[in-house]
Each structure stands twice: as C-alpha cells, then as structure tokens.
Amino acid sequence: SALGQTQQKIETKAETPTMKPEMIEHSEEEIVLEKIKFDDDDENKVDGLTILDQTIILSLCLDVKNNNPADGLTAEQMGAYLARVLHHHDDWMVYSTALLERAWLECEKTHGRERAILQIQALVDQHANRLTVTQATMQSVEDSSPAQDRLKNLHTIVYPPRWLMLRDLAERYAKIGIVTSAAEIFEQLEMWDQVVECYRIAGKESKAEQVIRERLAEAETPRMWAALGDITKDPSYFEKALEISKGRFSDAYVALGKYNFDKGELQTAFDYFQKALKIRPLMPQIWFNLGTVSMQLHDWEMALNAFTEVVQQEPETGDAWANVAAVHMHNKHPAEAYPALMESLKYNRNNWRVWISKLYTCIDLGKYDEAVQACGILMDLRSKKNMAEKIPPLEEKCIKAIVGGALKQRANCQNDPAALQSSTRSLTRIHDLLEKLSSTTSPEPWIWETLAVFNEQVGNDRDVFDNLMKEYRALQTVSDWEKDEFQVKKVSEVVFQIARFHKQEGSRQSLTKCKLLVSGIIKKVRKVYLDDSKIPGSVDKLEKLLEELEGLVKEST
Secondary structure, X not given: OHHHHHHHHHHXXXXXXXXXXXXXXXOOOOXXXXXXXXXXXXXXXXXXXXXXXXXXXXXXXXXXXXXXXXXHHHHHHHHHHHHHHOOOOOOHHHHHHHHHHHHHHHOOOOOOHHHHHHHHHHHXXXXXXXXXXXXXXXXXXXXXXXXXXXXXXXXXXXXXXXXXXXXXXXXXXXXXXXXXXHHHHHHHOOOHHHHHHHHHHOOOHHHHXXXXXXXXXXXXXXXXXXXXXXXXXXXXXXXXXXXXXXXXOHHHHHHHHHHHHHHOOHHHHHHHHHHHHXXXXXXXXXXXXXXXXXXXXXXXXXXXXXXXXXXXXXXXXXXXXXXXXXXXXXXXXXHHHHHHHHHHHHHOOOOHHHHHHHHHHHHHHOOXXXXXXXXXXXXXXXXXXXXXXXXXXXXXXXXXXXXXXXXXXXXXXXXXXXXXXXXXXXXXXXXXXXXXXXXXXXXXXXXXXXXXXXXXHHOOHHHHHHHHHHHHHHHHOOOOHHXXXXXXXXXXXXXXXXXXXXXXXXXXXXXXXXXXXXHHHHHHHHHHOOOHHHOOHHHHHHXXXXXXXXXXXXXXX
C-alpha cells in the first residue's frame, strides 16, 4: 500500500548515515596545530559526553564571554570549552554551534583568520541546496542531515538564523578586503546601502550606480538618492533626498556640509552641519567637523562647544581633546588647556603637535619639569620621524623660557628647603636637556649661549668659558656673518664675554690670545665693507677693546 511504501522510505532514510557539519581544518602550511597534542597517547583520549552535557558546556562557554572583557585571555578560556565539545559529533546543531563559536574567536587571530572565514562559509552553505566552494557536489547536499535532526536540540543552544550568519560573513569578508564577495551576499539580503559601499570600495563605481538606479526605479528613498549623490558628486541629489524626506534625512545635510567644506564655502557648510545635528545630535564625527569649521571661521565659542560634545560622546577621541586645548590656548586659558592636553596624550602619545602644545602650556603655567619632559619626547620623535612628518626643532624662545623660569623659581625659594630641593632637581633635568641639545650633529649658537648663562647662574664657572668659545666658533660657521649687522653684534657680545675671562686670568699668554682673536674679528668685518661709514657700530667697541688689551699686554711685560 501507499502507507507501507512511505514507511519503508522513512526507515531506509533513517538507516542511511547522514553527514555532520563540515569542520575546516588548518592548512598544512600553517604553524598552528588542529588541537593540543600530548606526548603521551593516553592523554589524547577523551571520555564521552551526553548531548545535554555538551549543551551545558556551551552555556558555560557563553557565560565566560558575557562576564569578561573581549580580550585574548577570554578567548583562550572559551576555547577550552569549545575544544571539549568538538571532540563529539553526536548532534548536528550542537556541533555546528561549537564550530561557529570557535570560528568567531579565531577571526581575531592572525594564523586562524583564514580557516575561521572558511568555516563560517561552510556553516552558511550547509543550509542551502546550491553548490559552493565548501559544498562542491550534489552528493554532499543529499547526504546532509534532514531537518528533523537539525532541529532536535535547537532550544538547548544559541544558534543564529541564516540571514544573520550571512550578514556576519559578509561583514567579515568586507573587513579583510574581499568586498566583491561581500557585496554579493549583501545583495542576497537586500542590504542595499552595504552593497553600494562595497562596490565603491572595490572601485566599481558604475556597478554601484547601476544598483542605485535600479532601486530608485522600484521606489524612491532618501538614502538611495543620497548614495547617488555620493557617487556622482552632484549636490542636487542630496537636495532631492531632503525633499523626499521632508528635511528629516540628516545624512543628506552632512553630505551637503562636506561638499561645501571641500569647496571652501565654510559658512554654508557650518549651517548644514548644524541642521544635521538638530536632527541627530549623537553624531560625534559631525560635531568634530562643526568644530573644525568653527575654528576656521574664528567662532571659538562654538568650536569649544562642538569639541566638548565630541569628548562627552566619545571620551577616547584624542584629536578632539587636542582641539579643546587649542581653543583654550587661543583664549589665553592655559590652566583649562592643560587637563585637555593630558587627556589627548593618553590616546595620541606619538603626536608631536600635541607635545608642542603641552610644551607651550607648561611654560605658561611654570611646570618646567613637564616642559623638559615634552622637549625630550619631541627630540626623540624628531630623530625617529623627522623625514616623514617634518617635525620642527625645538625653538630658542622655549628653551630660554624654561631656563629663565627655572632659575627665577630657584631664586624665589631660598627660604623654603623643600622647594629649593625640588628646584635643584629641576635644574639638573634642564642641564641634562641642554647637554643633549648640544650633543646634536650641528648645535645652534644659541644653545651654547644658553648653556653659558645657565652654568654661570648655577656656579659652574669652569664650563662657562668653554661654552662661550663653542658659541663663538658656531657663530663663525654662519654663512656671510660679516655682512649681517645682527650677526656681527652677536659675535661682538660673545667676544666681550670671552675677553672678560682673559682679563680675569691676567697672564700675558692669555691676553695675547684674546688680542689676536679681537684683531681677527675686526679685520674680517672691515674687509667686506668698502665704505667705513657703513661698518656696524659694534666694531668701534671692539677696537676700543683691542686698545685696552694691547695696553694690558704691555703692562704684563
């Protein structure tokens, strides 16, 4: 009978072995083993578990995930539970869940990412009848488990629906650069925004435009009109999106703001960004754009409000903290700029512009120890990244401000032992900084000048004369210094200080050396001036010094 034939078919199918979900193994070229391999074979054996036990272990695995941060340690803890379950192939759904969870974990690992993506692809394909890379023959389709076996333990585990797995697979493909395959999957799910974006990333602008126009032919939506505007760079399509949405589609306002910003129409861009934020105020990137435009329009109050919104919504945005500080610095409020700079440096540790801002702020606030630290880091960054980022050298005015401020602090705390000890430590750090500056390949003359002043103030008289001589030699290396009145004046000032040391020593040899030095400077300057009336006035002072030295030399005989 028909009933008997049906019963026979069911029994025959039940006796036929069904195919379990496919496990994708590591490539032979990978350095990662499929599972832990113990030296003792007895330790490689595992005891059997019931299906209920396996589902409980999977629940414990998810409990680890839900109660711990998403980091490497959590993944390792979860992996132990999954490895235990994957030793068993008793149930289709339980085994698939363990494979999927393991694939999600391995997507974060360098050596497991390729296998993980293929594993997710295989788990997606086993729900379909079509042939794919991981389901290459019709026989594999026919041998797969029937629906009643797949659904047997569905309510004891957490397994996502197929469309959610497809979306996850497409997003992972897009993340690793396989955007065309991602676009095809998104197209199956009718996620048209992602389809267009993937084709744009792949450089298939015409294909993306074709998809958009096909969607617009079926139904006009603000999102599709805005996407068409992004591809064609035609602002009229953004306006069409606003018309259809009755002015409620914020992305169109954002796109018009960016379009006008690129054209240099800052006030128009400012207005569009404000309209977008009235509709959707929780958009930190648009607040950042509004703050940038406001700074260029010199609307500092609005810029401060905009960047404050950014750091309130996303506190880890280092650039926004830096811009908050920049506005406070412009408004001459270094005390308010300082904490914003410290927050920025938490996330922008290697940003030399932020370190320069901190240097200026610390000088204004008298925090000279931190200013010295900023100088040291800027020098290190300059030595590593100068060619790529063109980091400027430390400015003369900054170093002199640090030295002068620290020396003044020391003079004002003579009656406070604790403050005096702290000031002494600061001066030690400043001295180390100056020595580091002077050890560069071609130190500037002002570095030796600053060292000479510093050593004289702290009582290191032995080093002052050496610093002055090095400053003199550095000034002599300046191209055509004899023709520059300012440089001649600088050389004259250094020579007068050198002469002071020679006169203090008082020996004939020392005075003779100084006389020859002064005479040589005068000759070099006079040689380049044909008209005596144009000779800098500092030369006259040098000639008087020369006469004085000649007299002292005669007296010493």
